[in-house]
Amino acid sequence: MAESTKGSVDRRGFLRGAAVGAAALVTQPSVALPQPPEAPARPAAAAPSNAQLGADTETPPSGGRSRIVEHPASDFMVDVIKTLGFEYVAANPGSSFDGLHESIINYGGNKLPELLTCCHEESAVAMAHGYAKIEGRPMLALLHGNIGIQHASMAIYNAYADRVPVYIIAGNWRDAGVRNNGVNWYHSAQDMAAMVRDFVKWDDEPASLAAFAESAVRAYKIAMTPPAEPVLLVLDHNMQLRPMPQAAVRIPRLTMPTPPAGDSSAVREAARLLVAAENPQINAGRLARTPNAITLLVELAELLQAPVNGGGDRVNFPSRHRLAGNGSGQADLILNLEVQGGGGPGGPTGARAPNAKTISISALDLYIKSNLQDFQHMADVDLAIAADAEATLPALIEEVKRQLTADRRRALADRGARLAEVHAQVRSVAKEGAAYGWDANPISLARLAAELWAQIKNDDWSLVSWQGFIGGWPGRLWSIDKHHQYIGGQGAGAMGYGAPAAVGAALANMKHGRLSINIQTDGDLNYAPGVLWTAAHHKIPLLTIMHNNRGYHQEVMFIQRMASERNRGADRAHIGTTLREPNIDYARMAQAYGMHGEGPIADPRDLSPAIKRGLDRVRQGEPALIDVVTQPR
Amino acid sequence: MKATLCRVVVTACVVILPIGAVDAQTPASPSAGTAALRPGLAARGESLAAFDERCIPSGGVAPPSNTPGILGRRALPAGRLARLGATPDFHHRLLGQAAAGNAQAGKDLYLRYSCYACHGYAGHGGAGARLVPMRMTLASFTAYVRNPRQMPPYSTQALTDAQLEDVWAYIQTLPKSPLPKDIPLLMMMLNEK
Numbered sequence: 001m002a003e004s005t006k007g008s009v010d011r012r013g014f015l016r017g018a019a020v021g022a023a024a025l026v027t028q029p030s031v032a033l034p035q036p037p038e039a040p041a042r043p044a045a046a047a048p049s050n051a052q053l054g055a056d057t058e059t060p061p062s063g064g065r066s067r068i069v070e071h072p073a074s075d076f077m078v079d080v081i082k083t084l085g086f087e088y089v090a091a092n093p094g095s096s097f098d099g100l101h102e103s104i105i106n107y108g109g110n111k112l113p114e115l116l117t118c119c120h121e122e123s124a125v126a127m128a129h130g131y132a133k134i135e136g137r138p139m140l141a142l143l144h145g146n147i148g149i150q151h152a153s154m155a156i157y158n159a160y161a162d163r164v165p166v167y168i169i170a171g172n173w174r175d176a177g178v179r180n181n182g183v184n185w186y187h188s189a190q191d192m193a194a195m196v197r198d199f200v201k202w203d204d205e206p207a208s209l210a211a212f213a214e215s216a217v218r219a220y221k222i223a224m225t226p227p228a229e230p231v232l233l234v235l236d237h238n239m240q241l242r243p244m245p246q247a248a249v250r251i252p253r254l255t256m257p258t259p260p261a262g263d264s265s266a267v268r269e270a271a272r273l274l275v276a277a278e279n280p281q282i283n284a285g286r287l288a289r290t291p292n293a294i295t296l297l298v299e300l301a302e303l304l305q306a307p308v309n310g311g312g313d314r315v316n317f318p319s320r321h322r323l324a325g326n327g328s329g330q331a332d333l334i335l336n337l338e339v340q341g342g343g344g345p346g347g348p349t350g351a352r353a354p355n356a357k358t359i360s361i362s363a364l365d366l367y368i369k370s371n372l373q374d375f376q377h378m379a380d381v382d383l384a385i386a387a388d389a390e391a392t393l394p395a396l397i398e399e400v401k402r403q404l405t406a407d408r409r410r411a412l413a414d415r416g417a418r419l420a421e422v423h424a425q426v427r428s429v430a431k432e433g434a435a436y437g438w439d440a441n442p443i444s445l446a447r448l449a450a451e452l453w454a455q456i457k458n459d460d461w462s463l464v465s466w467q468g469f470i471g472g473w474p475g476r477l478w479s480i481d482k483h484h485q486y487i488g489g490q491g492a493g494a495m496g497y498g499a500p501a502a503v504g505a506a507l508a509n510m511k512h513g514r515l516s517i518n519i520q521t522d523g524d525l526n527y528a529p530g531v532l533w534t535a536a537h538h539k540i541p542l543l544t545i546m547h548n549n550r551g552y553h554q555e556v557m558f559i560q561r562m563a564s565e566r567n568r569g570a571d572r573a574h575i576g577t578t579l580r581e582p583n584i585d586y587a588r589m590a591q592a593y594g595m596h597g598e599g600p601i602a603d604p605r606d607l608s609p610a611i612k613r614g615l616d617r618v619r620q621g622e623p624a625l626i627d628v629v630t631q632p633r
Numbered sequence: 634m635k636a637t638l639c640r641v642v643v644t645a646c647v648v649i650l651p652i653g654a655v656d657a658q659t660p661a662s663p664s665a666g667t668a669a670l671r672p673g674l675a676a677r678g679e680s681l682a683a684f685d686e687r688c689i690p691s692g693g694v695a696p697p698s699n700t701p702g703i704l705g706r707r708a709l710p711a712g713r714l715a716r717l718g719a720t721p722d723f724h725h726r727l728l729g730q731a732a733a734g735n736a737q738a739g740k741d742l743y744l745r746y747s748c749y750a751c752h753g754y755a756g757h758g759g760a761g762a763r764l765v766p767m768r769m770t771l772a773s774f775t776a777y778v779r780n781p782r783q784m785p786p787y788s789t790q791a792l793t794d795a796q797l798e799d800v801w802a803y804i805q806t807l808p809k810s811p812l813p814k815d816i817p818l819l820m821m822m823l824n825e826k
Contacts, residue, residue, distance in 0.1 A: 320825075434819055435811060435813040435816055436763055436765075437755040438819075439808075439810070439811065440753065440754060441754075442754060444753070444755070444757060450819060450822065454818055557750050557751060560746075560747045560750055564785030564791065565785055567788050568791070569791035569792070570747055570785070570791070571746050571747075573746075573747045631755070632750050632753065632759055633760045
């Protein structure tokens with residue numbers, strides 16, 4: 001049967017245990033007391049443990065008991081993990097998965113996957129989140145018991161709301177009968193996944209190696225099937241430590257399902273509506289799972305000569321395409337591709353005709369959970385196609401081609417010319433807007449974006465941070481036309497995502513030789529800045545440019561509004577919302593974590609040379625940070 | 634966590650989609666000055682002339698654009714300006730009005746009351762409107778701050794008329810931005826494919 005883990009030392013309990021031990025030495029009672037048993041006493045009516053019930057019990061050792069286990073079950077777990085093709089495993093170390101950890105670095109050779117040392121579980125999962133949006137497949141993250149899951153929970157929810165696959169394994173001391181007293185009890189749970197079940201797509205706690213192999217492969221398949229989401233496997237600590245059974249354990253073959261495409265009659269009807277529409281509008285949400293979606297959407301838009309709002313969650317459409325934008329006038333037909341939710345009370349109605357029709361193609365119609373309200377208002381839709389939009393586009397394109405007559409093509413060409421004019425105007429307006437505050441100190445975000453563009457535009461670059469807090473200036477000024485050039489935002493909008501997701505995305509970009517850029521908000525970085533050390537330690541090339549507005553700026557505006565609407569003035573809106581007195585020195589923070597850091601830079605004349613120095617470092621294969629003091633928005 | 638989620642919701646309402654998003658303030662183009670580009674006019678039953686009049690403070694004219702042919706917020710194409718009897722380079726008639734307020738005190742108020750939060754330290758705009766160049770008279774500025782359409786209202790209890798005059802005076806001192814044509818980097822970007 002399983003070896004007791006007596007004698008193992010939990011990471012987080014080590015110091016506490018040492019202190020208690022020392023105290024015990026100096027307060028040794030002079031009278032003899034009953035000695036504690038060698039092993040924790042089992043409850044009188046304990047049910048058979050999982051370990052006892054496991055199908056993979058080993059042959060009892062012959063002869064004397066040895067603590068040497070040369071072929072532990074966690075080696076087999078690594079075999080299973082390797083079949084799934086993970087490149088990296090992100091983890092903050094924890095004793096609940098020490099068996100698997102040891103097998104990854106020794107038995108697995110610390111390759112495929114390679115272990116990434118993270119300073120916080122939230123960072124580990126957020127790194128996996130950013131990585132998946134570049135690489136298109138999940139990274140493995142290991143979490144330490146229920147405390148690791150709690151630390152990681154916000155990052156899991158972000159990935160869930162962003163429809164991004166993250167593959168999570170958490171350790172647990174499932175069998176209370178052999179669980180050491182003390183901290184391991186605090187870190188264990190009867191139903192470990194319960195605390196995040198509302199925002200993982202699937203979870204399991206396999207009771208045997210055979211079950212682990214099956215669940216591990218199943219979890220990958222579920223995570224990657226649209227809509228992609230995080231999955232969680234809970235792994236018993238004792239099961240990791242057991243000797244491998246002599247009989248071979250089957251590893252199921254992974255065969256990914258084809259993503260669900262739309263029903264052919266519904267697609268035909270959608271094409272009919274699109275071809276007939278006088279002023280259609282295409283909106284893309286989390287459409288592009290792969291770079292091919294961009295190609296498909298361009299083809300559809302050009303066939304229809306319809307404007308495309310590429311949204312802010314993925315690169316769905318080239319930002320400088322003549323059809324990029326919202327077009328003009330009131331839309332009489334709206335095609336939503338993986339767009340979450342609808343208008344609802346108080347929501348924007350957009351420029352749409354009163355009798356406009358809406359078509360939705362979304363895999364979200366195939367999957368919804370009840371508790372957390374990430375699904376938004378119920379959209380008013382005339383034709384809802386429950387399918388993956390990217391997988392449906394080829395059939396839709398073919399139907400549109402089939403239904404387009406020569407006369408109709410000529411009419412649509414005229415529409416396309418008008419839309420190209422509108423697009424050109426929008427670009428000019430953006431240029432004019434960027435000029436305002438050009439010489440301002442602190443530095444305007446438009447200038448920051450422009451100066452960056454000048455130095456990266458000839459590289460294979462990738463913006464691995466969200467544009468929402470920087471006025472969307474890269475999207476307005478840069479040419480963004482490749483899938484990896486922008487990864488969108490947090491998903492659930494929670495802070496603490498930005499820095500680790502950028503590092504994870506930069507890691508994915510590294511092997512492609514891409515130049516990764518992170519425009520980093522100060523409030524976000526301060527959630528878990530230790531990820532800067534992870535970037536330095538693993539030599540992940542990434543230029544971080546601080547958008548240092550010295551506050552949780554959105555909150556400044558909220559409190560200002562609240563105080564004003566209550567007629568109390570707004571001169572105390574900075575209380576609890578700003579990061580001043582003292583100002584945080586991000587250059588020294590970066591240096592402390594082991595990377596190039598410089599700043600603060602508030603004079604726009606100093607910006608371009610600083611960016612160049614930072615890029616020089618990044619092009620040599622290391623991370624760098626430039627602290628830029630910026631305008632609020 | 635509750636605060637975090639609250640932040641999320643409101644953020645989602647405030648932030649404009651960055652990629653391919655069209656500035657909500659995008660004006661009509663000179664060449665396409667039709668109701669098609671101002672769909673709201675027809676929907677509201679408002680004529681173009683009425684719209685023009687409403688966009689410009691009484692007696693004033695929109696400021697010149699930084700880009701010939703492309704117009705800034707509330708600015709109107711030459712044709713429309715001509716119908717109003719104005720010229721494209723006609724500055725607001727009250728820009729020359731002497732600012733009687735204390736600009737230094739106004740700066741303190743601008744920062745302390747977080748005007749910068751939405752309008753930028755340079756008055757160049759951001760989450761809120763651009764303030765430079767200031768197109769509003771002191772009277773219209775004060776009236777707007779008391780009863781705004783979008784920004785939070787500031788009553789006399791929060792900011793007195795004299796304080797608003799100081800703020801208005803400070804905004805007048807903020808430097809104008811350079812024209813896009815004088816910024817090679819922006820011109821380069823505009824000329825890129």
